[in-house]
Amino acid sequence: MVLLVLSGCLYWPRLIEEELNQAPTIVASDPRAGDPVELWTDTWVFVQAYDENDPDGLEFVWTLSGLGQQGGAMPIAGQGRHRGSQLFVVANPAYDGRTLSVTINDSFDGQVSRSWELIVPEEAP
Amino acid sequence: MSSRHPLATVAPLALLLAACSDMSIVATNDLASPSAFDTAEVDAAEALTEVIVDVRPSGDADVLPQRFRLDDRSLWSESTLNLQSTITLSGSIRGYAATPVGATVPGEADAPVEARITAFIEGDDHLRVVNSEADGTFALDLPRGQDYHLTVVPITPEALPASYDAGLAFLADSQRDIDLGFGVPVYGRHLQDDGTPVAVSRRPIAYLVDPLTGIAGASTRVDAEGWFALRAQPGTYTLVLEGAEGTTVPRIELPDVLVSESADASSPIVVGAGQVDFAEVTGRVADADGRPVSNASVRFTSVDLDDAAGALEVATETDQNGLFSRQLLPGAWTMRVVPTYEAEGEASPVEQEVVIGAEGSDLGDITLSARVQLEGLVVDTAGAPLGGVVVAIEEAGFDHYVYTATTDVQGAFTCNVPDTALIVRFMPSNDRGVAITPFSLPRPSEGPSTYPLGAGALIAGNASASGSPLPFAVIEVKSPSGESLGTTVTDTNGRYALRIAAP
Numbered sequence: 001m002v003l004l005v006l007s008g009c010l011y012w013p014r015l016i017e018e019e020l021n022q023a024p025t026i027v028a029s030d031p032r033a034g035d036p037v038e039l040w041t042d043t044w045v046f047v048q049a050y051d052e053n054d055p056d057g058l059e060f061v062w063t064l065s066g067l068g069q070q071g072g073a074m075p076i077a078g079q080g081r082h083r084g085s086q087l088f089v090v091a092n093p094a095y096d097g098r099t100l101s102v103t104i105n106d107s108f109d110g111q112v113s114r115s116w117e118l119i120v121p122e123e124a125p
Numbered sequence: 126m127s128s129r130h131p132l133a134t135v136a137p138l139a140l141l142l143a144a145c146s147d148m149s150i151v152a153t154n155d156l157a158s159p160s161a162f163d164t165a166e167v168d169a170a171e172a173l174t175e176v177i178v179d180v181r182p183s184g185d186a187d188v189l190p191q192r193f194r195l196d197d198r199s200l201w202s203e204s205t206l207n208l209q210s211t212i213t214l215s216g217s218i219r220g221y222a223a224t225p226v227g228a229t230v231p232g233e234a235d236a237p238v239e240a241r242i243t244a245f246i247e248g249d250d251h252l253r254v255v256n257s258e259a260d261g262t263f264a265l266d267l268p269r270g271q272d273y274h275l276t277v278v279p280i281t282p283e284a285l286p287a288s289y290d291a292g293l294a295f296l297a298d299s300q301r302d303i304d305l306g307f308g309v310p311v312y313g314r315h316l317q318d319d320g321t322p323v324a325v326s327r328r329p330i331a332y333l334v335d336p337l338t339g340i341a342g343a344s345t346r347v348d349a350e351g352w353f354a355l356r357a358q359p360g361t362y363t364l365v366l367e368g369a370e371g372t373t374v375p376r377i378e379l380p381d382v383l384v385s386e387s388a389d390a391s392s393p394i395v396v397g398a399g400q401v402d403f404a405e406v407t408g409r410v411a412d413a414d415g416r417p418v419s420n421a422s423v424r425f426t427s428v429d430l431d432d433a434a435g436a437l438e439v440a441t442e443t444d445q446n447g448l449f450s451r452q453l454l455p456g457a458w459t460m461r462v463v464p465t466y467e468a469e470g471e472a473s474p475v476e477q478e479v480v481i482g483a484e485g486s487d488l489g490d491i492t493l494s495a496r497v498q499l500e501g502l503v504v505d506t507a508g509a510p511l512g513g514v515v516v517a518i519e520e521a522g523f524d525h526y527v528y529t530a531t532t533d534v535q536g537a538f539t540c541n542v543p544d545t546a547l548i549v550r551f552m553p554s555n556d557r558g559v560a561i562t563p564f565s566l567p568r569p570s571e572g573p574s575t576y577p578l579g580a581g582a583l584i585a586g587n588a589s590a591s592g593s594p595l596p597f598a599v600i601e602v603k604s605p606s607g608e609s610l611g612t613t614v615t616d617t618n619g620r621y622a623l624r625i626a627a628p
Binding site: 028029030031032035040041044047050057068069070071072073074077079080082086123 | 181185400517525552596611614615622
């Protein structure tokens, strides 16, 4: 009876497997989330991301508030599905109070970002 | 002053070694630019017998960045980088205020000093810096270690000598109280050839630099008559006079200025400025299609000034019409025009020599050449294509902007780049069995069509702190002269591995 119903009365559409993109996640950074970048001297800032399905497609975009995209970011050779990027930030007094951000995009509109406040302490006159 | 690198003159100190129980740290000139590469394929690791490894922990780790030296190639493929724990150096800074409030005799008052304290290990460019509080107290975290330099530069009051110490060991939490004392007066006059000081609005600042560390003491601005007065501990310094922020007076360096207790106070140092008479320079920056380029940085570096002594760098920006104007001293200059960074921009930076006359100059249109496509195929030594390789393309000069691409499954890449000298670094992930390899291209059009990556030399090991693995730390391998050979990260177990280009 069941076989009869399945074979004659119901239509089974073909199943199509869809790969859902998994957005990148940030696994580490220096400074860590929430801490400022204290520019006592010129400093490296870095971020590392993990992407389950698109590590080679990751793009790191660094911006400084009011000054736009920063052009000196250098990729870090990855391990497995981890990728990284680092930016050398000069202790320029004009950067005090600005926000440094990095946005990590994958090839499928997945995105994650992190921001830090820049602090440039007073130096000797 | 902020742009001066505090270790700018440390290079002569290279190869002074420091030994710790489980790490060795080498003094190295870490300031060499990668643009120093001058061969088509950069065999930076060729004939290397040692490498420097900089470890930059993530912000979640409780250890500070540190440097290691692998001075035996047998250590390259398996080494343990055990980062030293963090200790705290605390103390206070005091000095003698030259004009103390409420004192009856000037110079009598012993006062707390707000100062900048800098500590670094010989040959390691990881500086640890803090300012003391208004009451003179400070606390500075730094890695446990030996052969530290410790400098103290007064901020308030400023008319005090700086302090420079070397050969210090900080192996546990320590207390150090520093008295800057009176020092010895160093004074002089900055005068033009005609015997007059420069215009009041252009009065330069004067300061002394410790030639050993490159760290400058407190500065003072020369007065309306050109006089300046500084204080320093006895020693040999470089005296520098340069334009204060916002002014443009050539920088003059007088090396080997001897400061001693027995100095003849009646002998001021006379610094000849030549003749500082400015002329107006104008121009317009346009792209290859003649359109104005706004917000471009226009920088001038003096090559040979006609009448003024010293050297000078000045900069300005173009307005929305691509126009700029700047006062310069007559003479020969190198002009660099750098457009703002855009990953898919249209203009390339340019460098050219210009001569400025006494009456000024209109430089006319300065044309930035168009960006170009850099293409290539990345293969292993057997000719097999290498997909998924990150390509980092860095300008070999100017602002060292970096443009990135990733090779496709056929090993091919293409990237929109400036039409200028480039360093192209291929950065395969460490499980590919090929080396991070840089190539130097005089121009994009002179690059090869195929870039072969060899196996290179393996640099691998574990990074740890207090016996625990150090995950997610950045590992950068450098040559002894400071050229970056490759960068990777540690995994969750503190394990790192990368291959650098080497025979």
